[in-house]
Amino acid sequence: MGGTALTVGSSANGTFSGAIYDDTTPGSVRKVGSGTQTLSGTNTYGGSTLITGGALLVNGTHTGGGLYTVASGATLGGTGSIGSNLLISADGAIAPGASVGTLTVMGSIDLEGILKPKFLLIETTKGFIGKAVAFSSVFRVLATD
Numbered sequence: 001m002g003g004t005a006l007t008v009g010s011s012a013n014g015t016f017s018g019a020i021y022d023d024t025t026p027g028s029v030r031k032v033g034s035g036t037q038t039l040s041g042t043n044t045y046g047g048s049t050l051i052t053g054g055a056l057l058v059n060g061t062h063t064g065g066g067l068y069t070v071a072s073g074a075t076l077g078g079t080g081s082i083g084s085n086l087l088i089s090a091d092g093a094i095a096p097g098a099s100v101g102t103l104t105v106m107g108s109i110d111l112e113g114i115l116k117p118k119f120l121l122i123e124t125t126k127g128f129i130g131k132a133v134a135f136s137s138v139f140r141v142l143a144t145d
Helices: none
Strands: 005-008 014-016 028-031 036-039 049-051 055-058 068-070 075-078 086-088 093-096 103-105 109-111 122-124
Touching: 049 055, 068 075, 075 103, 086 093
Parallel strands: 005 028, 014 036, 028 049, 036 055, 049 068, 055 075, 068 086, 075 093, 086 109, 103 122
Antiparallel strands: none
């Protein structure tokens, strides 16, 4: 991407199975629109990921990236692995898996408000920071530090 911002999404659903990577300067990804965008490739871009609408499903891997931010009304989900920190804004959602499954977050998770889980299992290898959490499913934190 070479330092540019890649904007994906619309009211339609879409899937990208290729790789998103940087040349020399980190680029970022912004998910817009009410549809669902699935990333199923091996991604290595170094910039941030901002989900402002709809859902972004990470079914592949993303290593070396910057902060993932899930805005109010947006959703992050999938069955893949994210090697970044995650910020879930108030009224943002995380929905790991595909019905039943796991989304692995290898960074810390920071919550702004109450987590309204749409998941069965979430793993993190760093830490968990939040204000209030209400669970109707299983939540597991794996600390390695």
